[in-house]
Amino acid sequence: MTRKPHRFIPTNSSLYLTAVIIGALSNPALAGAGDAASTYGLGPANAGSAQAFSAFEPGAWALYYNPAAMARSPEGELSVVLQHGDQELRAKSLGGSDPLVRQNDILSDTSSELLLLGIKTRIGGASETARPMYLGINVGLDEYASNILPFQANTAEEGQFMRYQSQPLYLAFGAAVRDIVRGVDAGFSARLTLAAKARLEAVSDLAGNTDSEQLSLEGSPGLSPALGLNIRMSELFCGSSPCMPFGLDRLEAAVFWRDASDYEVSVDANVVIPGVVPDPGLDLALSTIDSFQPEVFGGSLLLPLGKFELVASLEQQKWSELESKFAGDSVRNQADMQFVDVTVPRLGASFRWSDQLRLFGGVALEDSPLKSSRSQDVNFLDSDKMVLGVGGDYRLDSAPVINAPVVLSLAYQYQKLDKRDFELTSINSPSDPAPYETVRADGDIQVISLSASVKF
């Protein structure tokens, strides 16, 4: 079996997968806020539980959700995730003074293709008495790595969904320490963000022939921190012998916080046009953000019951900050959008079928943070949604070739976007500043997440 690995990858499927990958490359990305980690969840365990288990999953992806969770398992892992999201985002025209001609309701039929690599390893606590320490690194690339820094900030006359866009380069690292206090693990991580600045100076004639050009481009990395605590109630309160009432000895709690983040691009161009614009020239300054993720503060409870594990989580997402971000955004400042903080509840359960197989599922209800139903030119659409996920892990204790335990995971997530009406406006419309069309937004998103993790 180990010598014939190709059996397990049927030729047709391989072709199909290749086709999907290639076909997806040309899909336009949508723009705005959020990214794969917060919108879908990274990897099968997070996607398949609607992120209900995110605070407790001990794998490499805990860096994003709750770095302390890495300490929950002593196993190191090297994990690869392929995650495909198929988004059918719809905007049904309800008419208006100058509606667009829409062949059907589908506004976006794009997909996101995420390739993630994560590693987690235990670096400390060689002796049993010392506190074990874990390090993790995550790398995520969208469009199966064909575009490591997609960035979009558009106005859109047809309307555009605020989330479900391509994921720029995701890079995070962090560490967790077990039992920083008895029964309490702590973790810290940082995500890399980029602020890119481009500057162009040139002298041009009216035909666009330039000379004396000076072009510079710099990308300044930024780090967005996340903190988490994982608390085993029984250990914290009872020590080595269980003391919790109602059989809650295995109850775990997690609290986590991650800071807001975004990717910023500013373009500063200056052109001198002899005969028209003398020195100091015509300045073209654009500053905009993409992939905004709100500050999140949340807590989660995990209760193992026999072969089951139940999880409940509540997180607050501080979207209101985006208001001021967009106020300073050249592309969106005219839209005067309003955002509200939202609280997202998540529930999940898992069932350990056998030592090898675990099945899990989850549900989350997310209210839309976008308060405005009209955003001049930008025409953001967003609505409340329900997220459902199911999935499973299968552990091969000794995988072929590598002779090490491998966990294969598979999850499916479905997001149902509620119907919500928006008024579209555009400076280019005949009716400007009045809306030219009212659309009813909704959508269905299906995500398949696959991962293979080598444990060590």
Next chain:
Amino acid sequence: MKTITNRRKISAFLALWLMLPGFLLLSGCGGDKGSITIPWTTPESLVFAYPYPGQQEVTPSTQMVLRFSAPLEETVIAEIDERLQLVTVESGAPVVFSHEIVDNGRGLLLRPVDGLVPNTEYQLQLSEAGLGTINTGAFSDFRFRTAGAQQGFSGAIGNGDFQLLAVTPLDQSALLVDIEDASQPNDMSTLRMAFNRLLDPAGINYGEQVRLENAQGGLVEATLLLQGRYLVLDPRDDLEPTEHTLILSGLRSREDEELPLLERSFTPVATLPRETAVLKVGTLGEQQPELTSRLTGQSVNEVPVETFVLGNESFTRLEGDLAADLAFVPDFPDAVPLRVPAGSVLRGSPVAVNILGEITSGIETGEVLITLLSDANGYLIANPFSKAQDAPRYALLNMDAAMTAGGTIANAALSQNLLNIQVVGLAIVEDGVLVMDAVSVVEPEILGLERASGLLSFRLEAYADQRNAPVPPTDARPLELQSWSPGEDFQPNARPGDPVILNFNKPLDAASVFLDGAIQIFADGNLVARELAPMRHDGATVVIDGSNLQHNTDIEIVLTSLLRDTQGNPLNQDQTLALRLDDLFLPGGSAANLRSPVAAVFPGFSCALTGAVLTGPRSAWRNGRCVGGKGSDPLFHVDSLYKDYPVRVTFNRSIDPATINDATFFVERRAPDNSWVLEPGRLDILPQRVQFFPDTPWQVGELYRYTLRSVPTSANCGVNAICAPDGAPLQTRQISQTSASAPAPREGGPDMVNYFVAAGEDERYTLVGLRVLPVVDVNANMVLDAEEQGAVVLPDSSIDAPPNHLRLELKSFGGVITDANLGCSLGQDCPEKRFAFLSSGALAAGPRTFDPDVEVNRRLIDGNPATDNFATGAIRANIYPTTISTTSAFLEARALFLITIGLDTGPLVLRLVAQGEDEPFITGFISDTPDGPWFNATIDILVDAPELEPRLIIELGHDIRSKRVRDVVLEGPLRFVDDGRLILKVRNPDPLLIPANIDLFGLGLGSVELEVPALAADLTLTFLPVKNF
């Protein structure tokens, strides 16, 4: 077993792991994104209009230029006359226009057939049928207002109290008024003021009546330009961005109204750093002489000079480079201020100056230069009619220019300021080149006779490589005096009231003209105060008011190098011009011994009239015949006065302006009930000329009359008579039927009443005023006084006679007269005394139409009446009948071999009339010769010698009363002189016979036949000055 199970599980899971996504993806691919198209097309619309909605001060001779973003449909074009109406806002009266399709239907040119009326608001309306696909939004309230006239009818000049209508850019035009970037003047601004009255140039000086003060109250250095209703204040340097105040105090109109004190404060906006764009007037690269304007369809950069008198074929083609200063564009996103600095020059090709477009005038204009007198200011704004991103920008520019010509005569005739020219255009970058198409209308005055209309179709292209663009050349010629009027040679052709006109070779800096010491005038060595000889600046010309110019005075005009051109170059040399009008001799040393003044008038005839017929058809109407003449005298026709012209009266010597007023000179219109209604109007009074303009234009087809009041004796000057300063009333009756009833020299006469009908385009002509000048009888007493130099015998025995004479010969005598000698006693030879000299008079003429078939014989082209010179095709000109008087001739006769009697003819009164009774006027012909135009006319002359009193012991009678001399041919050259005036000099190719009979109580006693031999009559007529103060 476990392994097998395990493997099965593994296989199953792996299969699921790999296959499930595929199924899900398939199911997920249920709906593909449909195409979304944006149906918004920017509606096709108007993209250009001249005049634009809300435009003020639109030149009345404008055409309407419209351009659309898409071609008009065929059906729309076919019905354009029904779909578009141009109406006056006040009455809704439609304007008849013809239309022209431009650029394959994308443009439309509407030409009002009769031109628009000045000072009138118009509206362009669209019928409900619309313009097809073109959005009609721009036509919802498309109004504009024509500029008030710069002369003429006061109602056409402006209405209401004397006021400032607008100061641009403090009061921005309709397209700019809502644009924040254009809400304040900028540091490059020139202030252009428009009033509702003609301003009196004598009372407007910068620093006094007009001030621009800076924040500290200091006077900002500036140039003031004035023309008609326009006043332009051009600060010499860029304005500081601090508060400035424009103060107008004591500004006076030509009608002597005073403007209430007016102060306007503003803070100019800084436009730095600025950039200079060099634009080529024309196209870059290869010359494209056939290129037509996208806006008008007419040749680009040609300024047509369309006038009645020159026809519609004259034009000048402009070329040159202009350097435009642009404000820092990023600071003015909505309206970019721009400036073309004063002194910028465009060069134009020579203009063909042909009378009625047909007869070569003999003027060579040379290069025509258009020089900016002030900084031209404007803005570039987004297209006001279209939001389409490809809609060109609008360019608005106001400028003040001087037009000058290279040729001396042409410069004197054409040089002028053209203020407040509004240029409106489209600007867009095409293939990396900024291209501007613009239009404007200018109305230059031609030869002092008419305003031409010129629709300019500009095309400018910015040099692609602005860093290596050519530097626009400046006019580096030194400033020099080119000619002046009356000039050294033509001082006898001038009279008090005529302006002194100084013509320079290039435009002057207006400010330098008014500097103390730049132009000084001395009368008999004494400096003349500025207010007695006020000046105005007009292009390359300075016009000095001649109202106080007197005979018998040595005038010196001193020009110094303080005079500068627009680049600051001084006059090349100081100059003193000597001027002395003909000496006027006072008989007996007293003005009280002068004769009563005589008036020549148009329309009408220059005598008090009787026997008017104003009933029946218009063709049967008659103005009457002269009081004192015979009952059989022809009744003059009722003249048609073309609607633009004033009533014009010319006196043969100076009158007292104070005696001309509403009581002594008034005009009435016949009301439907046949009563006469006073026509309010304005009298423009000069010492020897008066014009009457009604407040509202003459109404075509209406009958009017005007009255010059006089009484025979005991005149109450200014109350019942127009008088000379010496109290002599206007002589309105010059002839009589008996010697006894002949008017005394200082006798007035009845009121002079003339009827006329206002005429429209079908009877159009160009009114030309000619005076019989120069004359030797300067004091107009109809006597060649000893102090007046008549003909002289030259050493070679030839005789040199001054112009305007009749050389008489005694042809025959009979009856009781047995011997006779003309000019001196019997037996003496005095050829130099056989002259009658014409006293100053005037006539009005009107070139009317070119007749290609008429044949004229110019027998005197070679000076020899015996040779013929036929030409086919000539201009028909109306010559209106008038009276010319002469000095007396002396005749000594011997009756019955015994009695010697001296006969003084007294003044001869010559009435120049048409040959036939049915002719309303004399028709003259102007034809082409290699040396210039030639004039021919055949007239009848009615000769009267009212004061001839033959006496043979007792008084005898004579028949020189309404003596008709028939078919008098007069012909001669029409020539321009250096100062731009025309002089017509005609002579007679055939001898004229004046038979005279002497009788006693009707019984024939004797006869004398006088002859004016061929070429012995000289009639020299000088046109009125081309410019008035």
